[in-house]
Amino acid sequence: MLELKNISFSAENETGKKEILKNINLKIDESFVVITGPNGGGKSTLAKIIAGIITPVSGQILLDGEDITHLSITERAKKGISFAFQQPVHFKGLTVYDLMGLAAGKKIGINEACDYLSQVGLCARDYINREVNSSLSGGELKRIEIATVLARSSKVTIFDEPEAGIDLWSFGNLIQVFEKMHNNLGGSIIIISHQERILNIADKIVVLGGGELRATGTKADILPEILGTVDSGCKILADNAKGAY
């Protein structure tokens, strides 16, 4: 179980200090948790704090009861936290196969690497020797990014806006990947997302806005509330949430 206690974070900008996260308290032991909320609400910052990329100004992070607040990115990774980047990183020279091996933390066979790639809908043989660089499309890089975290089978896997930068066609496949992960993967998956289709498969939804925890609850509790807020903008979405379709 992952527990966040009184997590706060602030950053300096031109106008002075800006509070990005205010006293966040959150327990995650469900298998599929979606963190959602308006842009600039602190979601990505929270994800990076869990992975150790950003250190909170105050507060505590516990993984299965152990305080990991001051552990490095590497130490947290070894304890079972994985993080899939919103913008997958490019590497000149490193191939998809190299990266899969590094993710698995051991020498893996081509078949095993291909297996992870197939799970994210990539025809493995076409990709295994490709360099992880800009010759791959945004959707391909995203799926490779997801394959790297699959290879790690962690206690907590965080996805920072997996839908960002991919086309609608790839997005449909991505949802299938998450649905499959939901059924197969042990541990907790935390996804930062705005997408209704991702919210739809959540066991728990966390709404973050203005750096504060606005609401947490099940899909049934939270989803109608979120979709209700777009009443004026999109009637179909709102009606959908109310079960009209």
Next chain:
Amino acid sequence: MNGTELELLKIIADMGASPDGAYNIRSNGQLADRHITENIDIKTKTDRPGIDIIIKAGTVGETVHIPVIISETGLNDLVYNDFIIGENADVTIIAGCGIHNCGEKESRHDGIHTFFVGKNAKVKYIEKHYGEGDGNGENNMNPTTVVNIAEGGYMEMDTAQIKGIDSTNRVTKARLSDGASLVIHEKIMTHGRQTAETDFTVDLDGKNSSANVVSRSVAKDNSFQRFLSKINGNNVCSGHTECDAIIMDNAKVTAIPEITANSIDASLIHEAAIGKIAGDQLIKLMTLGLTEAEAEEQIINGFLK
């Protein structure tokens, strides 16, 4: 040959004492061993130090190894090697120089290699430079490569200097005839106070000739690298030169690509990029459980692969 020399051979030419095909092993300035085949002749030059490697027209699929090893401190070795590759041949030439210097004096190898690639011939040339030693003697190498490619010929040149060479000044000059192509991949890693300078000049004289000169390098510690790449388009031709360097610590890197079009039908491109390892690359690998040092090593190894 002793263990150290055999080890150097393995590193620079990936070969044992007697590989398949033709070979010429030069050790401490002397011929150590030679083997020729029906199609590949190797002759010692009579007017100056060095060898002529003569590959018969139509020779396909054969390999020539011509490693040079130096294990004596203070040795200054200069050779002139000429490669005459017959028409329609398709061969691989593996050269390389390894220095093991445990003494206090400078060990040095300067090789001047001249290639005559015949009409429609295809050559892959692989060259590795490596130095080691626990003395204070410097390991220096200054290779000069002159390439002449006849009509329709193709040469691919892979050069690597990965470790232990204190100072290098590499000069490569190439001249291409009609339909000839040249591809160069250079990899360099410098550390400590090493310096490495490379200087390419390619003349695309022939109609529809093409060249691609790509250099990837890593400069660590207080080392210095200078990369010069000149491509002159003198006809209907295409040329591309690219230098990509990772800089670390207090190292310095200069990249000077120079392209000159002397014909309206020349199409030339240059690219040069120098920068440190991107922070997000390190973070990504750290989220996979690697330490920062391990992540750095993986990124460099991949980059120079």
